[in-house]
Amino acid sequence: MSRAMTGAQMVLEALADQGVEHIFGYPGGAVLPIYDELHQQDRLKHILVRHEQGAVHAAEGYARSTGKVGCVLVTSGPGATNAVTGLTDALMDSIPIVCITGQVPTHLIGNDAFQECDTVGITRPCTKHNYLVKDVNQLSRVLHEAFYVARTGRPGPVVVDIPKDIQFAKGEYTGLTNSQHKSYNPRVQGDERAVQAAVELMANAKRPLFYTGGGIVNSGPLASARLRELVRMTGFPITSTLMGLGAYPASDQQWLGMLGMHGTYEANNAMHDCDVMICIGARFDDRITGRVDAFSPGSKKIHVDIDRSSINKNVKVDIPIVGDCAHVLQQMIDAWQAKKPKLDKKALKTWWGEIDRWRARKCLSYRKRDDVIMPQYAIERLYALTRGHDVYITTEVGQHQMWAAQFFKFEEPNRWMTSGGLGTMGYGLPAAVGVQVAHPDSLVIDIAGEASVLMTMQEMSTAAQYDLPIKIFILNNEYMGMVRQWQELLHGGRYSHSYTAALPDFVKLAEAYQGVGIRAEKPSELDDAIKEMIAVKKPVIFDCRVDKHANCFPMIPSGEAHNHMLMGDDLTGEDIENAITEEGKVMV
Amino acid sequence: MSKQPGSAYPLEKREEKSETHTMTVLVDNEPGVLARVIGLFSGRGYNIESLTVSETEHEAHLSRITIVTSGPPMVIEQIQHQLERLIPVHSVTDLTVKGNPIERELAMVKVAGLGEKRVEAMRLADAFRAQVIDASTEHFVFEITGKQSKIEQFIALMQPLGLVEVSRTGLAAISRGPERM
Numbered sequence: 001m002s003r004a005m006t007g008a009q010m011v012l013e014a015l016a017d018q019g020v021e022h023i024f025g026y027p028g029g030a031v032l033p034i035y036d037e038l039h040q041q042d043r044l045k046h047i048l049v050r051h052e053q054g055a056v057h058a059a060e061g062y063a064r065s066t067g068k069v070g071c072v073l074v075t076s077g078p079g080a081t082n083a084v085t086g087l088t089d090a091l092m093d094s095i096p097i098v099c100i101t102g103q104v105p106t107h108l109i110g111n112d113a114f115q116e117c118d119t120v121g122i123t124r125p126c127t128k129h130n131y132l133v134k135d136v137n138q139l140s141r142v143l144h145e146a147f148y149v150a151r152t153g154r155p156g157p158v159v160v161d162i163p164k165d166i167q168f169a170k171g172e173y174t175g176l177t178n179s180q181h182k183s184y185n186p187r188v189q190g191d192e193r194a195v196q197a198a199v200e201l202m203a204n205a206k207r208p209l210f211y212t213g214g215g216i217v218n219s220g221p222l223a224s225a226r227l228r229e230l231v232r233m234t235g236f237p238i239t240s241t242l243m244g245l246g247a248y249p250a251s252d253q254q255w256l257g258m259l260g261m262h263g264t265y266e267a268n269n270a271m272h273d274c275d276v277m278i279c280i281g282a283r284f285d286d287r288i289t290g291r292v293d294a295f296s297p298g299s300k301k302i303h304v305d306i307d308r309s310s311i312n313k314n315v316k317v318d319i320p321i322v323g324d325c326a327h328v329l330q331q332m333i334d335a336w337q338a339k340k341p342k343l344d345k346k347a348l349k350t351w352w353g354e355i356d357r358w359r360a361r362k363c364l365s366y367r368k369r370d371d372v373i374m375p376q377y378a379i380e381r382l383y384a385l386t387r388g389h390d391v392y393i394t395t396e397v398g399q400h401q402m403w404a405a406q407f408f409k410f411e412e413p414n415r416w417m418t419s420g421g422l423g424t425m426g427y428g429l430p431a432a433v434g435v436q437v438a439h440p441d442s443l444v445i446d447i448a449g450e451a452s453v454l455m456t457m458q459e460m461s462t463a464a465q466y467d468l469p470i471k472i473f474i475l476n477n478e479y480m481g482m483v484r485q486w487q488e489l490l491h492g493g494r495y496s497h498s499y500t501a502a503l504p505d506f507v508k509l510a511e512a513y514q515g516v517g518i519r520a521e522k523p524s525e526l527d528d529a530i531k532e533m534i535a536v537k538k539p540v541i542f543d544c545r546v547d548k549h550a551n552c553f554p555m556i557p558s559g560e561a562h563n564h565m566l567m568g569d570d571l572t573g574e575d576i577e578n579a580i581t582e583e584g585k586v587m588v
Numbered sequence: 589m590s591k592q593p594g595s596a597y598p599l600e601k602r603e604e605k606s607e608t609h610t611m612t613v614l615v616d617n618e619p620g621v622l623a624r625v626i627g628l629f630s631g632r633g634y635n636i637e638s639l640t641v642s643e644t645e646h647e648a649h650l651s652r653i654t655i656v657t658s659g660p661p662m663v664i665e666q667i668q669h670q671l672e673r674l675i676p677v678h679s680v681t682d683l684t685v686k687g688n689p690i691e692r693e694l695a696m697v698k699v700a701g702l703g704e705k706r707v708e709a710m711r712l713a714d715a716f717r718a719q720v721i722d723a724s725t726e727h728f729v730f731e732i733t734g735k736q737s738k739i740e741q742f743i744a745l746m747q748p749l750g751l752v753e754v755s756r757t758g759l760a761a762i763s764r765g766p767e768r769m
Contacts, residue, residue: 124623125631181675182678309666312662
């Protein structure tokens, strides 16, 4: 099983054994031996990015849209530090990434050598785990372990730092083994007694609600299928976090839309008023809970999570179940079927009646205009005109991201790539590159804001180099829209540095990157322009000029409870001024 | 739209009592493992009141870390589960939850002085069963082992008698009874 080879060869061998087909990277002095090996093989395709942050986001998009581990290769020093934002993003959103970093030769470590940094020190808090390999005979074991750690349990990014002398050194390569890790053995099966107790609680619920998250998507398509089975079996309503969109089809009757700060009126009110909350693969994040002491005060809470530390972190729950979503969902389905519960049909009917009244509030309505494109309208049209295509959506961070979550309907998991936990502006463009690499024939759209997308615009050059026909659909309002919205709500409309006075001409910019630029300024032009964008088989930057002052509603202001939402259509200026209490202002 | 009543103070600290717990963490003795544990505490804002670490099982390369920490019950629970999440961590045991662990610390206390103060220091050392491990005509170094309260008290008594400096090991702890943790 073991063969002699150099460290650099081992890297390629291990990646092949792990089934890796694509790696995103950028060469430099400390990884040249590995790049030399890349040059002499054709099993693995390398995608040259323009900045290491882009490499990690591309790998994230690749991972999130395929369920595989995303791979990154960067050099020491600035290569590694540039990757930090992407690694942190992957950690917050539990995306499996293996990032190989070059390091200065072992004898120079600690010497402040050229392009040296303490990579394992810097990435320790922003990875699930990291390794510095100082013995070439440990390299293959470490690489295989890195993949195992990245994809199992709660997935996350893993860094393997390889000094240059180790890449040159000869040693023994060991292939995949089935040996168990000494200390890391994540639990997948839920405790059966807890599952029984959960099902008992669900069976007697009068106002039940499923609250699901990115954990369902991370667990894989099976979890999503089982979630649908269980939700339909029970007939209960379901809402999901930003990260969980697509795990349950948005077209279904039981779907209430996204919850949280910019979630729907019906989802948030249902969260507040439910008596049994079934949380699966979500983590009670502060954008979800609002004020913790007023969070769903009357409910018994069931929490299924593969990460024990997510349970009872923000909100105390009644029935914790540690395990993988797909496994626990199957256990719940089995328990439900065995129990054949007699549901309180009358109470459930009343509950659905309440939900229908909240739905009738039509919280996502906005005033359409003929003279200017409303951003919500742009997303609605984009959604309508992309039906019949195999669509993947990525986003940047801000208002456009929330509008995309509200107005683009997802029917399947792995179709929605967004930076939820870290909120990384600049995520969407490189993520789209990664998605398009994995799905070359699909329609990959980055719904973007003009401010975010400029942070990683250089990756347009990557898209051009590899003929990746990504579509960057910019909702251009010339403002950092979400910053401006908060300044309006919190700081008396003093728009301190949230206006970009000197934006590039995005049409010309697209052309400079060997892509196609399209602009739409009037609602009447929009449909044709979108159709043109879809038809072009090249990278496109779509400059969609939208209303500059639109705000993202509904909204739970900071420091408020779920049942105190700001709605878009009934606000006066004074309401907005008074919406957030002094204490809430500190929270943001 | 109605405004929240003025009583809403989302930032108000919950009036939960802080508890002090002693935890034992068994880890692989590999480079950087202590940094992972300490980084977790500083990164998440947990307290470390005492921390002791040494390899305790040489063949398995296992180190035992004893941490004394404090916080409200929900935070204490978090600390345990966050520690368990670290890849090289084999087990985390909250000895305080298991009940009344045996806790000891060793301190070396240097006292310099002449005459009556020197005699008094020696007398107190006898009473506390501290050993003299270094001495000259002008100073003593005492070695004292015991509960933290005993060490604190001894140091306080040495203060007026010419206390020069103190070196302490931090707390080591083990559960009572015949079982392994």
